[in-house]
């Protein structure tokens with residue numbers, strides 16, 4: 273499963289985001305280091321269910337009237353402070369927890385109401401752009417540190433006549449979780465000395481920075497947008513590289529709780545909601561405040577941030593394996609039972625492997641369930657494809 277990690281300084285709202293997205297019960301409080309042990313749970317990205325192209329809705333538990341929710345894993349780690357890569361505030365331990373994440377949501381306090389350490393200060397005091405860059409810097413230096421600590425092994429290997437510098441670096445970095453293709457792509461674009469002994473700190477840092485950008489892409493979540501001064505929003509919008517999502521994690525949490533109790537109709541990612549039950553004036557007022565914020569930012573931003581991380585930053589798309597190409601069902605008659613997130617460029621065989629290794633190994637051919645035609649081996653699948661895989665492994 274794809275793992276999205278929430279990173280950011282203490283008190284930025286990571287656990288609030290996590291609770292809203294997973295509806296798990298975790299500690300949230302207005303002081304730094306509320307979270308120490310990482311929380312791990314299931315949330316979803318939202319897409320358009322292919323059942324909308326048929327006469328009736330599929331009835332899958334992850335489909336709400338054609339809004340399809342595809343499971344991913346969400347990780348909520350402890351807050352990071354400047355100097356984390358050197359171990360400040362247990363930072364390197366927390367950074368290590370990000371190793372397995374596919375993509376990072378950098379949660380910043382857009383209101384500027386908490387300082388670098390996450391302590392409350394008057395709103396508008398702290399520049400939120402500093403929250404954006406410091407996390408990137410800490411992650412880069414942390415990875416550079418890993419390369420640094422393992423460099424001796426590379427130097428040792430260089431004494432062997434078969435030494436190949438690319439191979440040695442690849443080995444070092446795949447240990448950290450980068451794929452060979454990632455390392456190869458990074459090495460292709462940097463110049464570096466053949467002899468590891470001639471490498472300077474700068475060379476290692478450059479390598480680490482590029483690899484981090486490639487293997488840990490980031491979406492900035494400008495949280496607490498509900499109380500952020502307009503100039504902060506403007507600066508976040510214009511002075512970052514564009515992947516900023518304005519959010520109110522608090523607002524989303526209120527909506528999810530109200531929805532769960534039956535008070536409102538709301539599907540995560542909607543830009544509005546409907547009140548269904550009798551509410552007290554205070555409850556109604558609270559929800560109406562969230563509604564105003566949603567109108568300003570096209571929703572609460574929580575679902576948007578998750579979708580941006582997986583569909584935009586990671587460039588994934590959703591495909592639906594079925595066994596019956598005409599009914600779009602599995603053997604038990606469930607319509608569109610599974611949704612699989614694949615990387616751009618994936619072929620039917622990749623989908624087969626994603627379903628199960630045995631199905632992938634026994635792959636024979638595939639059928640596009642919309643057209644009922646066979647699809648070629650090299651055909652690149654795309655968002656919303658419904659595919660029957662024919663495999664010696666059966667299904």
Ligand SMILES: Nc1nc2c(ncn2[C@@H]2O[C@H](COP(=O)(O)OP(=O)(O)OP(=O)(O)O)[C@@H](O)[C@H]2O)c(=O)[nH]1
Pocket residue numbers: 280281282283284285286287288289299300301302303304305306307308350351352390495496497498499519520521522523
């Ligand atoms: N106004 C506003 N406050 C928020 C929002 N999201 C979270 N908060 C508040 O911010 C404070 C910190 O929230 P947490 O979710 O505990 O923050 P955290 O990033 O997990 O903090 P640590 O675990 O200490 O690193 C709490 O008082 C939340 O209620 C939001 O969207 N708007």
Ligand SMILES: [Mg+2]
Pocket residue numbers: 286287288299300306307349350
């Ligand atoms: Mg927390």
